[in-house]
Every structure is written in structure tokens, then in C-alpha cells.
Amino acid sequence: MNLPLLKRILKYTKPYNKYTILAFFTAVINITLTLFTPIIIGEGIDLLIGPGNVNFSKLFKILILLSITVIFSPILQLIMTRCTNIVSYKTIKDLRIDVFNKLNSLPLKYIDSTSHGNIMNGVINDIEIVSDGLLQGFSQLFTGVITIIGTLIFMLSINIKITLIVVIITPLSLFTASTIAKHCHSMFRKQSQVRGELSGYVEEMIGNQKIVKAFSFEDRSKQAFEDINKKLYTYGQKAQFYSALTNPCTRFVNGLVYAAVGIIGAISAINGTISIGQLSSFLSYANQYTKPFNEISGVITELQAAFTSASRVFKILDEKEETSDSKDSITLNTCEGYIDINDVSFSYSTDKSLIENFNLKVKPGSKIAIVGPTGCGKTTLINLLMRFYNINSGEIKIDGINIDNITRSSTRGLYGMVLQDTWLYSGTVKENIAYGKPDASLEEIISAAKNAHAHKFIMNLPKGYDTVLTDDSSLSQGQKQLLCIARIMLSKPPMLILDEATSSIDTRTEIYIQKAFNKLMEGRTTFIVAHRLSTIREADLILVMNNGKVIEQGNHTELLNKGGFYANLYNSQFALA
Known part of the structure; x- marks a missing residue:
């Protein structure tokens, strides 16, 4: 992860910190309620096991608690999503304004020597990719990390030994995702470069269509377009291939985690170490614990594309501006004409x-x-x-x-x-x-x-x-x-x-x-x-x-x-x- 680039992007979110803080608290409460649900269900299962052992008064209380989590969880999720969307869209709006203002302050030398299609691609497409990948992706990363930490805490409260087994297998998922992500980043970077080249070429051909037709350049322009498009297809296909590998590979590792929990949990239940309800809760947590890793692995792919696009956007922002007027410069509204x-x-x-x-x-x-x-x-x-x-x-x-x-x-x-x-x-x-x-x-x-x-x-x-x-x-x-x-x-x-x-x-x-x-x-x-x-x-x-x-x-x-x-x-x- 490119930390300097990430810091620059996060600077744009500072004016909207109140929404970020609100999103954080609603996410924590929502995830806490979500993670508390398996324990409630597990306790309910324990109250149903055995003939004549059903405790209806306690079950009624559990149903009330379960109803509270079911009602409040989507409301909190809605508030969190609303806050993250505000942060995302307002940040991107500010970034796009800064890039446009930057273009107005750059010397004509830059405008004359840079493909206009490339510039337009940076202002429109690249910033949109930053929005989708970085800002919206981070909301998933954000909730995923909290879910993982919260799930570990709840699992430790039930059984430390089984929890340790889950934690030991987990690095396999992270290693798999990070290995694939390296290849993803390389392909997405090349894909972004060729996309800019393609935008520039299309802008040239459309803007000068009369000349193209006057010189019967249609076939050659099509061939040149197909050559660039073929490169974009190749890099895009490889990028999507590595991207598509991430989720199935992590799911396979997550399946191992679930199977390990099921086997060891069943043996523990037979030996009387944990109850059937606790085993049920543990299996739910195993799913909830591994699910964020799947989401995070998918987000990593978006983050790679977003970082590549962000670097292109900030490259424009880092261009040397036209030399500013000196402090003692005068304003001349009229002149004689010497x-x-x-x-x-x-x-x-x-x-x-x-x-x-x-x-x-x-x-x-x-x-x-x-x-x-x-x-x-x-x-x-x-x-x-x-x-x-x-x-x-x-x-x-x-x-x-x-x-x-x-x-x-x-x-x-x-x-x-x-x-x-x-x-x-x-x-x-x-x-x-x-x-x-x-x-x-x-x-x-x-x-x-x-x-x-x-x-x-x-x-x-x-x-x-x-x-x-x-x-x-x-x-x-x-x-x-x-x-x-x-x-x-x-x-x-x-x-x-x-x-x-x-x-x-x-x-x-x-x-x-x-x-x-x-x-x-x-x-x-x-x-x-x-x-x-x-x-x-x-x-x-x-x-x-x-x-x-x-x-x-x-x-x-x-x-x-x-x-x-x-x-x-x-x-x-x-x-x-």
C-alpha cells in the first residue's frame, strides 16, 4: 500500500471528519449487535435441547433481544452508509475541483505538450476510479477490520483453544491475497496507462474527423485504434484474471477454517467442553470472521486500481504551476501602447x-x-x-x-x-x-x-x-x-x-x-x-x-x-x- 499517496487522499477527507466519526461509531454499534446475535441464538438453542427442557420465559426474553438487533442493525447500517457516501462524494468533488483549478494555473507549455485525452481521462475517469476504489472500498475495509476484531473477542469469550486454531489458519488467506495483489497492481497500472493513451487517440480522431475522412484515413485509424485497444484488452484481461483469483482462493482457505472449527468444535461438544448452542455460535462466528477476509481481498483489487489512478491524478496536481506574479506586481488596466x-x-x-x-x-x-x-x-x-x-x-x-x-x-x-x-x-x-x-x-x-x-x-x-x-x-x-x-x-x-x-x-x-x-x-x-x-x-x-x-x-x-x-x-x- 502506498502510504504517502493514501495520506494525500485522506487530507481531502479532513473537512468531513464529523461524518467519518459518526460512521465509525455507528459501524462499531452495528457490528457489536450483529456479533451479539449468534450468542443470543446459541443460548436459545441450549434452552431447546432435551425433552421437556424448553424454558419459554427465557426464550421470550431472547426473542426480544433478537428483535432489537434485527430492527436496529439495518438502521445503523443505513446511517453508516449515508455518512461514508457523503465523505466519498464530497471528497471526490473537492479533488476534481482542485484538478480543474490546477489545469487553469498550469503554463500553456504543459497543455500544449500533453495529450488532451490523457488530461480528460485524469479529470473524469481516474478520479471516478479513486472514488469507487479508495473511498468506497475503505468503508468495506473499515467495517471488515472491526468485524474481525469483534469476532475474535466474542470467540475468545467462548473457547480460547478453538479461537487459536482459527487465528493460526487465517494467515494463509492473507498470504494468498497479498501474493495475487502484487500481480494485480502491475496489470492495473499498465491498464490505466493504456486507457489514457486510448482516450487521447479517440479525442484526436473525433476532434479531427473531417481531416480523417478527407485523407481516407479511416482504415488506418481503425487499425491504430485496434492496436491500442488490443493492448488494453490484454492488460485488462490479466488484471481481471488476477482479480478473479483472489476471492476463490481466500474462500478455499476460509472453508478450511470452517471445517476445522466444525470438527474440533464437535469433538469439544461431545467431550462436554462446550455446549451445542456455543458450537452453533462458534460456527456462525467462523463464517463472520472469514467473510471480511473475502471482502477485503476483493477490496484489495479495487485499491490497486484506485492507487494507480490516484497517482495519475496527483501527477497533474504536482505539475509545476505558472510562475506566480511577484508581490510588488502592479495591475495595469490601460496603456498608451508603447x-x-x-x-x-x-x-x-x-x-x-x-x-x-x-x-x-x-x-x-x-x-x-x-x-x-x-x-x-x-x-x-x-x-x-x-x-x-x-x-x-x-x-x-x-x-x-x-x-x-x-x-x-x-x-x-x-x-x-x-x-x-x-x-x-x-x-x-x-x-x-x-x-x-x-x-x-x-x-x-x-x-x-x-x-x-x-x-x-x-x-x-x-x-x-x-x-x-x-x-x-x-x-x-x-x-x-x-x-x-x-x-x-x-x-x-x-x-x-x-x-x-x-x-x-x-x-x-x-x-x-x-x-x-x-x-x-x-x-x-x-x-x-x-x-x-x-x-x-x-x-x-x-x-x-x-x-x-x-x-x-x-x-x-x-x-x-x-x-x-x-x-x-x-x-x-x-x-x-
């Missing part, structure tokens, strides 16, 4: 450099276009401006203030960003547009939608601005992008980042959007990442990047006249025009 980048170097991995000794000075209200071939560092520069990634060396300043001395949230709040990839969440059109300004009035939202030329198609939706958007909403990619643009039109940030913001919009609408953008960009520092060079002719400054370095800069006319890298890029796009 950007000063001095000797900035950055790379995603230590073995491959990307941006080196990058320098740039931007005046307020400037339109800065960033162009270059794929992988040249355009998007990376945006990531650094937004502090999605931390620079390796150098400094970036906004209005003369180093961004390391500004809170991350306020730094990001200074930019309005429209990406090529659109993102809408499950909510109304109105809520999606107001994502960056939740307190916006309906009039402001409608005005922003009109500026983004989205109002017309919104009004054609079933409920207009109150239409709920879901994954299967019949919005085109262009319409989704217009809603994303409307968000920026509404929030009106002091600076803008436009990463191919009109890539999914038809030419006619793009002309209108460009006009709206021109109005929005007035007086605002704007960074435009462009692949279509026709969209950046009016930029004040064009940065031509290649291999992480600015190799040319100037306005459109100046760069064309140079006849360099930019001129070649531009002419190649219009060579067939």
Missing part, C-alpha cells in the same frame, strides 16, 4: 533555439504586421507578448514597465486577440459575445455585433441573441469567427492582436470587417499576424521573420522596393494573379 522588446531570446526546448536577441520598439497606435514562412516565430512572438510563455532572457516593456512587474491577468487584459481558430462555448450568442465584458448591456452587445457584421445572421437564428450555441450548432466557420470578432469590438482593449482574423470570412464581408477593424485600430497598437500579404498593405511597419529573427522591416512599399525576402513572398502569392 512596446519595447530588448534582446529577447526564447526556445520551446533547450536543444533547439528559436528567437534570439530579438529587438523591437513600437509606438502607440502603430500597426505592426508580422509575416514570414511557417515556423519562423510569428505565433511565438504573440505568445511572448501575451505571457503565455516566459522569455528565456531579455525584457519586454509596456509603456516603459517590464511585463514581469505587471500581473499576468492585467497584461493579457491589455490585448484583444482574434485567432484563426475560433472558440465558442456552450451558452447563448449574447453570452459568447460578452465573454470579455460580462456586464455589457444588450445595446452594447448588439452594437458590437453590427460592427462585426454579425447582427444579420444572428437575427436569423431561432432565438436571436438568446440562441444557445452547442457543438452541433449550424454556424459556419465564418459566422463563428464573426462572433469572436464581435467580442473584441465589445471589449475595446487598448491593444489588439489579429492572427489571420478574417481567414474564414468571404471576400465581401472581409471588406466590411476590415473597415470595422480600421476604425477599431485607430489609436490602438495592433499586431497583425498575416499569411495573406494583401491584408497588411496599410501596416505602419512590417516585420519579416525567418528562423526566429527579423530579417527585414519597413512598410509595404519600402520592402517591395528592396526586392528582398518580403518581395519574393509577396510576388509568389500573386504570381498567378
Whole structure:
């Protein structure tokens, strides 16, 4: 058993200790009543043995006692189950909240480099396994241990010699269960790893189904899925095989215990050492004593799977968080738009450099276009401006203030960003547009939608601005992008980042959007990442990047006249025009 892991899980149960204590006391009382029942029945049997020896007055008292145990035992069991369920579900709720909050505090590097299916598997499936295996399993372990201790006490009160025989045989059951559990743990660990791999693969295939079909990748994706699924089947089958072995093996040992008690108890009864009623009680205790071992052996299998899943969950919680803001960081709600980048170097991995000794000075209200071939560092520069990634060396300043001395949230709040990839969440059109300004009035939202030329198609939706958007909403990619643009039109940030913001919009609408953008960009520092060079002719400054370095800069006319890298890029796009 992984004690450090267990301690971490039990920390989550501390806020609910009152339910744990109540569960403990009700379990003790319930088990005591349950264990007291065989003694009552044994005494009743002794009162019935022999002709004319029936003592009805004493039998009546025994029946009353038996009735009390029968009535109160299920009530106590209900209270205990209710308490353990509260502890279990509330603990898991807290753990899941912590994991989700942790994901929000992790750097984008972790999110970008980790399979999303694996992350989802950790948040949903692994935590559920922890709930089923560890927390609910421990309630069975908890009652089982109390039952074993209580049964031993009652058996010792009847006959010490027979009790010792039971105790001597018992380790066989524990040895059998622990031996099988070792194999179980190994298989469940591998099964959990492959389950995460399978979740990641399915998430990739479903999320990119259009690409799969466009390249006729169906058969190959099926084969890859079957290969992973086959591994999961193999490990799952072995895990279940060892799991299934546990109960029958312990039952066999428990059968030996019952047989030993029956034989030795019968001999003792013949010799007059114990009464028939006591033998009956002892046989009942032999069953009750061995039953928890069967349950515990079954719980051990669940615990192995739960510990494996818990380790994956805590691995997420142990990931290094995004560097926190320094104590003296300031909150910058607005800015003029001076950007000063001095000797900035950055790379995603230590073995491959990307941006080196990058320098740039931007005046307020400037339109800065960033162009270059794929992988040249355009998007990376945006990531650094937004502090999605931390620079390796150098400094970036906004209005003369180093961004390391500004809170991350306020730094990001200074930019309005429209990406090529659109993102809408499950909510109304109105809520999606107001994502960056939740307190916006309906009039402001409608005005922003009109500026983004989205109002017309919104009004054609079933409920207009109150239409709920879901994954299967019949919005085109262009319409989704217009809603994303409307968000920026509404929030009106002091600076803008436009990463191919009109890539999914038809030419006619793009002309209108460009006009709206021109109005929005007035007086605002704007960074435009462009692949279509026709969209950046009016930029004040064009940065031509290649291999992480600015190799040319100037306005459109100046760069064309140079006849360099930019001129070649531009002419190649219009060579067939």
C-alpha cells in the first residue's frame, strides 16, 4: 500500500471528519449487535435441547433481544452508509475541483505538450476510479477490520483453544491475497496507462474527423485504434484474471477454517467442553470472521486500481504551476501602447533555439504586421507578448514597465486577440459575445455585433441573441469567427492582436470587417499576424521573420522596393494573379 499517496487522499477527507466519526461509531454499534446475535441464538438453542427442557420465559426474553438487533442493525447500517457516501462524494468533488483549478494555473507549455485525452481521462475517469476504489472500498475495509476484531473477542469469550486454531489458519488467506495483489497492481497500472493513451487517440480522431475522412484515413485509424485497444484488452484481461483469483482462493482457505472449527468444535461438544448452542455460535462466528477476509481481498483489487489512478491524478496536481506574479506586481488596466522588446531570446526546448536577441520598439497606435514562412516565430512572438510563455532572457516593456512587474491577468487584459481558430462555448450568442465584458448591456452587445457584421445572421437564428450555441450548432466557420470578432469590438482593449482574423470570412464581408477593424485600430497598437500579404498593405511597419529573427522591416512599399525576402513572398502569392 502506498502510504504517502493514501495520506494525500485522506487530507481531502479532513473537512468531513464529523461524518467519518459518526460512521465509525455507528459501524462499531452495528457490528457489536450483529456479533451479539449468534450468542443470543446459541443460548436459545441450549434452552431447546432435551425433552421437556424448553424454558419459554427465557426464550421470550431472547426473542426480544433478537428483535432489537434485527430492527436496529439495518438502521445503523443505513446511517453508516449515508455518512461514508457523503465523505466519498464530497471528497471526490473537492479533488476534481482542485484538478480543474490546477489545469487553469498550469503554463500553456504543459497543455500544449500533453495529450488532451490523457488530461480528460485524469479529470473524469481516474478520479471516478479513486472514488469507487479508495473511498468506497475503505468503508468495506473499515467495517471488515472491526468485524474481525469483534469476532475474535466474542470467540475468545467462548473457547480460547478453538479461537487459536482459527487465528493460526487465517494467515494463509492473507498470504494468498497479498501474493495475487502484487500481480494485480502491475496489470492495473499498465491498464490505466493504456486507457489514457486510448482516450487521447479517440479525442484526436473525433476532434479531427473531417481531416480523417478527407485523407481516407479511416482504415488506418481503425487499425491504430485496434492496436491500442488490443493492448488494453490484454492488460485488462490479466488484471481481471488476477482479480478473479483472489476471492476463490481466500474462500478455499476460509472453508478450511470452517471445517476445522466444525470438527474440533464437535469433538469439544461431545467431550462436554462446550455446549451445542456455543458450537452453533462458534460456527456462525467462523463464517463472520472469514467473510471480511473475502471482502477485503476483493477490496484489495479495487485499491490497486484506485492507487494507480490516484497517482495519475496527483501527477497533474504536482505539475509545476505558472510562475506566480511577484508581490510588488502592479495591475495595469490601460496603456498608451508603447512596446519595447530588448534582446529577447526564447526556445520551446533547450536543444533547439528559436528567437534570439530579438529587438523591437513600437509606438502607440502603430500597426505592426508580422509575416514570414511557417515556423519562423510569428505565433511565438504573440505568445511572448501575451505571457503565455516566459522569455528565456531579455525584457519586454509596456509603456516603459517590464511585463514581469505587471500581473499576468492585467497584461493579457491589455490585448484583444482574434485567432484563426475560433472558440465558442456552450451558452447563448449574447453570452459568447460578452465573454470579455460580462456586464455589457444588450445595446452594447448588439452594437458590437453590427460592427462585426454579425447582427444579420444572428437575427436569423431561432432565438436571436438568446440562441444557445452547442457543438452541433449550424454556424459556419465564418459566422463563428464573426462572433469572436464581435467580442473584441465589445471589449475595446487598448491593444489588439489579429492572427489571420478574417481567414474564414468571404471576400465581401472581409471588406466590411476590415473597415470595422480600421476604425477599431485607430489609436490602438495592433499586431497583425498575416499569411495573406494583401491584408497588411496599410501596416505602419512590417516585420519579416525567418528562423526566429527579423530579417527585414519597413512598410509595404519600402520592402517591395528592396526586392528582398518580403518581395519574393509577396510576388509568389500573386504570381498567378
